[in-house]
Amino acid sequence: MSKNVREVALQVLIQIEKEQAYSNLLLNQTINSGEVEKRDIGLLTELVYGTVQRKLTLTFFLTPFVKKGLESLEPWVKTLLQMSVYQLVYLERVPERAVIHEAVTIAKKRGHDGTASLVNGILRSVQREGVPSFEKVTNQTKRLAFEYSFPKWMVRRWLATYGEEETREMMKVSLKPPVVSLRVNQLKTNQEDLMKILKEEGVLTRKGELSSDALIVEEGNAFKTNAYRSGLFTAQDESSMLVAKALGPKAGEHILDSCAAPGGKSTHIAELMNNEGSLLSVDLHEHKVQLIREQAKRLDLSMIEVVAADVRAFSQKTPAQSFDAILLDAPCSGLGVIRRKPDIKWAKKESDIQDIAEIQAMILEAVAPLLKKGGRLVYSTCTIDQEENEAIVEHFIQTHPEFQWDITLSDRLPEEIVQSKRYKDGYVTILPHDYETDGFFIASLKKK
């Protein structure tokens, strides 16, 4: 039997908080379990994403109404209040009376009469008096953090790197619902044909902005189609599609994808190589490389060979200069994909940046000797933090005279990116608001 959608949403939110689980994974699991009616899936998604995304703003709104402070409440009560205020402030189509009534019913069921009356009192006060204004917060970092619901350390770093206007735009776009984009498998179809095929299966799409390989889903579930099962496309963000292009793989070459799972870029590389030559895709664990195998099979890409290994150890056992090109799509803090994974805002700490930057530098150091003279090495991340991006590649170039910036990168990226102020000879940062895609960093280095 299906359950009350708000109760399920609260349960998912509690689990995200407790287990630091990813909201997209948990939400998909819940939807697939059939716990809520089909017609409630939209509301469930909105409640979960909205509450996670706006957590700090919702805390700011609630603070004046909880005398002893929000932290004095049981965690589930705090989450219930946040979810309810989210509805009061942001979901105009839901009547306020219904929001409060549902919250009180859940509070009574999960707690006792006292909890119900506390929740009732707080929400009625919010309804009567309205939420506080951001204007009162005079400190710039704090105000932006509350207004757009980002941790203060992130706001401070972005302000220092990008200034107020860009930071504000970046945070604003991260609060929008994410888009689903598809990469056309050019070995089997093309953009126009795939649009028609998907339409016949009830999925409406439009062409992407940046890539001739991209379709954006406007309506329907593209992953429950025959087109998906028969390998006509792969789920991939548009900026992510630029990475394999930046590598410029050619049929017949020997390529290493050194951090490859779940295989989004490996499969793209194989498609660009017409499935001819060799592509070795390495990732840490067997269960991770299995994901690459599954995608390669679905897309009919037989050239991909997978290896489960720490690429640092793998490179020590591999002869130097084995590959024509290497992709290092490094593990990173993921600050460019907050729109799709809002939990990243709360799960990451500032100290994580330095820790992950050390690993990125180590992996780059380890794979560099495997590149042939004259070969290309692309370093990419889905973060927009300079410590994980420019700082890594600039230090690498300074300490490795055998490498230089690959200025031919401009030939392999779309004109509008090459013309943008963020393009430098050899690398580019794409911010989430530039083209409403994930934030990405792509650098190309050449071995002399």
Ligand SMILES: C[S@@+](CC[C@H](N)C(=O)[O-])C[C@H]1O[C@@H](n2cnc3c(N)ncnc32)[C@H](O)[C@@H]1O
């Ligand atoms: C950003 S993800 C790669 C995404 C992938 N390129 C794609 O497009 O689907 C980074 C990957 O690096 C892997 N990784 C982290 N440290 C590694 C190491 N030392 N050796 C190999 N893989 C590593 C992680 O397991 C993770 O799957």
